[in-house]
Amino acid sequence: MGKTVEICLDDSAVYPGTSRKIWIHIPAAYDPAKPAALSIFQDGWWYLDPAGEVRAGMVLDNLVQHGEIPVTIGVFVDPGVFDGVNESEGRRNRNREYDAFDDRYATFLLDEVIPHVRRHVSISSDPDWWAICGGSSGGNCAFTAAWLRPGRFRRVICFLSSFAQMPGGNPYPRLIPHSSRKPLRIFMQAGHRDLRWNESERNWLAENLRTAAALAESSYDFRLVLGDGGHSLNHGGVLLPDALRWLFRGDGAMRPHG
Template identity: 30%
Template sequence: MNTTKIINRAIVFGMLLGAIWNATPAIAQVPIRDPHTPGYVVATELPDGTIPSASANGNFIIGPTHDAAPESIMQDNVPQGTVYRFTIDSKDSKIYPGIAREPKTFGTADPANPAKLIVTTSHPDPYSRQIAVYVPKQYVAGTAAPFIVGADGPDDLLFTVLDNLIAEGKVPAMIAISIGNGSGDAQGSQRGLEYDTMNGVYAEFVENEILPLVESKYQVKLTKDPSGRATMGGSSGGSCALIMAWYHPELYHRVLTYSGTFINQQWPYNPKTPQGAWGFHTTLIPKSRPKPLRIWMEVGDQDLFNPNIMRDDMHDWVAANENMAKALAVKGYQYQFVFARNARHVDYKVKKQTLPEALEWLWKDYRPAQSAK
């Protein structure tokens, strides 16, 4: 290739990069946040390479080095659970028949209400989702097992961590149900409809359409005790985890989130929850009696900041998680909040470093109900 062609391609590539940068400045220029910013929660800064104790509540800052915890790595001398996998289609669901937003489209902010996004390119569309079910080696057939439901699955890291923690006696012998989303992302998509909608429908979908399948396919029994049921997820999967427990505390008492999307991403717009998941920390938690929830949260110093076309000041992931910690503290919730330095959105290195401790903390007070035996 001659020099002229190389130069011309370089110029075109540079112009494309510039166009992307200018079109999405909020994404391209993610700020690095200082956890000691005025207005953020007061937090205990830990030495680099250490994480909070599984017995500690409150706010913590972890350093920039994120080495994997030993429990995040498969150990040959530890009993390995069995992982089953299956797929379900939208035609089999009475609750979620399937939607999708047209590629390369987003929506238009309502000029009368910047918190409302008008999406005209969403339409019915079928989907398939993968589901993985982890059954620990220690599970006793016929007994009602505690379990954790995870979003955006399958999550093989979760299964590895559970193998190790269960063997060490740090968490109960629980079943994990890792559910893939219905495709797409954000407003107008199936994933957005499932994860960002402020109601109990997704929890009801799991309860009525997924859990019975798991029990029948793999001859396991899942506890009905909400103290023995947990939810987890990252990003919108994290907001989904809290939404499930918030609207159905009779089903779930434990919530674990990475980079939770506690922002205004709900669609369709609902005047009862006009701020979407941003409303958790502005109105819902502050104005409600405390629910019997135990909540673990993480956010990274380079997490998302994307005001996009809505310009509603409710699309800052770090501020949202900081505000969540403040709201939970005021209401006296049992929670642990980790602010991670040198960490991006749902940072996998941070997850490998912290997930074992997070799960141990989440289940620290668990006592099986008599009826669950």
């Protein structure tokens, strides 16, 4: 099995006053002489927790061991919190980071998180080997990071994305058909009983379906899996191995990259 390194990021230039934990999971097959693929997970501990519903570190270990994906470093990033602030005063910075339609979070990853990762492991510079994953607000965060920085993030997993609660509304059904096609590969999961599934406004299911329809009409390389459940990470946890296989399939993905 692989090993996990924990990092405490005590301050941020992009999100001043926040601190957070980051975990770097290194599969046993990792060879420092061969730059590895990268998969970044929002809400890091939810995905890494070995007793949780996803157990993404174990998933990466198993897929790499069986040669189903390239050797892939998992980077698990928790949302920021403001130290000394209680919950009622807005201690968690999660929604401000994840739901915003801007490139601050992508900048934070590239300028503040990735340098820490590179101190521990060698990762490929090929954007086709960089995946980003999240669920709920972390799902639209992953989508936005890839949409605004496709030169860096090109493989995307979005579970139950909270497009419905983005400030100003979900921009993607309008934006995707009127933008040049980006070199992205996107795995989406939506739930039939997601939040407000039968409401006329801020409907999580409907906004995911509208985004998927825009991707289909614009000939994107994407896959949508629709489940019967509610706003739970359980289905995403079941789907993660298949999602990673699908993201890294073909296109020379198993060849070493610099």
